[in-house]
Amino acid sequence: SCHDNIDEPKLSKSKGKSAEAQFKKERGGSKEHLYMIVIGHVDAGKSTLMGHILYAMGQVNQKTMHKYEQESKKLGKQSFMYAWVLDETGEERTRGITMDVGRCQFETKKKMVTLLDAPGHKDFIPNMISGASQADVALLVVDATRGEFETGFDFGGQTREHALLVRSLGVTQLAVAINKLDTVSWSQDRFQEIITKMKSFLKQAGFKEPDVTFVPCSGLTGQNLIKKPTENELLAWYDGPCLLEVIDSFHPPVRPVMKPFRLSINDIFKGTGSAFCISGRVETGALNVGDKVLLCPSKEMATVKSLSIDEVSKTVVFAGDQATVTLSGLDMQNISVGNIVCDTQSPVQVASRFEARIVVFNVKVPITKGCSIILHHQSLEEPAVICKLHAQLSKSTGEQIKKHPRFLGSNTSAIVEVQVSKAIALELYSECKELGRVMLRQSGVTIAAGLITKIIL
Numbered sequence: 001s002c003h004d005n006i007d008e009p010k011l012s013k014s015k016g017k018s019a020e021a022q023f024k025k026e027r028g029g030s031k032e033h034l035y036m037i038v039i040g041h042v043d044a045g046k047s048t049l050m051g052h053i054l055y056a057m058g059q060v061n062q063k064t065m066h067k068y069e070q071e072s073k074k075l076g077k078q079s080f081m082y083a084w085v086l087d088e089t090g091e092e093r094t095r096g097i098t099m100d101v102g103r104c105q106f107e108t109k110k111k112m113v114t115l116l117d118a119p120g121h122k123d124f125i126p127n128m129i130s131g132a133s134q135a136d137v138a139l140l141v142v143d144a145t146r147g148e149f150e151t152g153f154d155f156g157g158q159t160r161e162h163a164l165l166v167r168s169l170g171v172t173q174l175a176v177a178i179n180k181l182d183t184v185s186w187s188q189d190r191f192q193e194i195i196t197k198m199k200s201f202l203k204q205a206g207f208k209e210p211d212v213t214f215v216p217c218s219g220l221t222g223q224n225l226i227k228k229p230t231e232n233e234l235l236a237w238y239d240g241p242c243l244l245e246v247i248d249s250f251h252p253p254v255r256p257v258m259k260p261f262r263l264s265i266n267d268i269f270k271g272t273g274s275a276f277c278i279s280g281r282v283e284t285g286a287l288n289v290g291d292k293v294l295l296c297p298s299k300e301m302a303t304v305k306s307l308s309i310d311e312v313s314k315t316v317v318f319a320g321d322q323a324t325v326t327l328s329g330l331d332m333q334n335i336s337v338g339n340i341v342c343d344t345q346s347p348v349q350v351a352s353r354f355e356a357r358i359v360v361f362n363v364k365v366p367i368t369k370g371c372s373i374i375l376h377h378q379s380l381e382e383p384a385v386i387c388k389l390h391a392q393l394s395k396s397t398g399e400q401i402k403k404h405p406r407f408l409g410s411n412t413s414a415i416v417e418v419q420v421s422k423a424i425a426l427e428l429y430s431e432c433k434e435l436g437r438v439m440l441r442q443s444g445v446t447i448a449a450g451l452i453t454k455i456i457l
């Protein structure tokens with residue numbers, strides 16, 4: 001896969017040490033914050049499972065749950081009552097009301113977990129790309145029902161595409177919930193059958209075996225979600241961890257706080273007076289109130305007026321945080337979602353042409369020179385053209401096997417040149433993993449994922 005053949009980014013030494021000390025001081029005693037995206041084929045049971053966990057963890061009060069139960073009963077859709085926990089949040093989000101953050105957050109022994117799923121958009125991959133590019137880890141939900149797992153897993157099913165996407169966006173740790181096992185009488189054979197099929201695929205997609213855990217469960221009955229199972233048919237063969245324990249044992253993700261500051265803008269909204277707010281993930285470095293920052297690609301300066309995380313005000317935010325930043329000194333009209341806010345001393349690059357090492361997904365039509373695509377870079381979506389096919393590479397060794405190929409078929413690896421319709425902020429993968437990844441899509445299908453290897457100015 002394309003993930004393993006490129007050197008790890010080097011650490012730049014600017015400002016690094018003090019940011020690291022500041023991070024230790026500020027965050028040393030608190031629970032590790034983990035951002036988790038929930039992925040899987042439509043109807044796999046993602047909303048039900050997460051809704052049930054949030055309810056069982058006390059994040060939804062009894063009264064609200066009772067209301068959902070009554071309403072769903074009335075509509076003859078009682079099986080949806082847990083899914084409503086998340087749907088209401090989704091609705092609130094689309095209506096622009098500040099969402100109740102607590103509802104999409106829960107704590108495990110060692111971690112504070114925030115869900116990144118936008119449940120209303122479950123079929124909407126562009127949103128998923130933006131969500132996944134902010135995720136530390138992923139929970140993949142598959143439906144164990146006979147025939148249903150197969151539907152989601154086969155060509156065109158979302159199980160594979162979602163797993164490939166999150167891996168291509170840098171997620172390395174995965175929990176796979178083998179869900180709805182109640183529909184197959186908690187069959188161990190079925191559980192094993194699904195694991196066998198998933199394992200070889202996930203390995204191909206670039207996941208390392210120790211970083212993937214399979215958990216049998218039922219989001220509907222609640223078996224093996226936050227407590228050890230009570231179901232005898234499952235207890236007969238399973239004594240592994242429940243889903244919450246698996247989430248708790250994810251390795252803490254690396255927070256590159258020592259690198260120059262970068263934040264990719266996900267959202268922009270009005271603040272008080274002439275100030276306005278942006279929010280997004282701090283990809284690298286740290287940001288303090290009072291800092292001057294540069295917005296790219298427009299290269300305008302701004303000053304940080306205030307900072308917050310989950311509506312709690314902060315004096316400093318660090319790599320890995322989803323932060324809201326109030327900026328002053330520039331016009332709100334001049335920035336948009338997908339822009340990068342960065343350090344003024346060592347800013348990101350701005351260019352409209354670059355080379356990338358790509359891996360082609362399952363495509364019906366091979367990629368040829370001159371083909372139009374939509375480029376996804378963090379939260380940015382921009383029309384682009386694959387203007388040159390430089391070389392086809394061996395998937396196993398990464399060596400060049402053909403110069404100037406005429407086309408690139410499914411599962412090939414290559415170096416291509418991309419011309420974007422306008423200048424964007426970007427970085428080499430070797431300098432900054434987070435801003436050095438791209439996704440290439442065409443007619444609503446992800447055709448390739450890539451790493452930026454050369455920026456052409």
Ligand code: GDP
Nearest residue numbers: 042043044045046047048079083180218219220
């Ligand atoms: P999503 O599209 O992945 O979010 O799936 P939903 O959570 O909306 O669930 C889809 C359907 O599967 C609903 O009818 C649920 O009640 C049902 N469902 C979800 N989880 C389970 C489960 O563990 N067991 C059973 N039997 N049905 C489930």
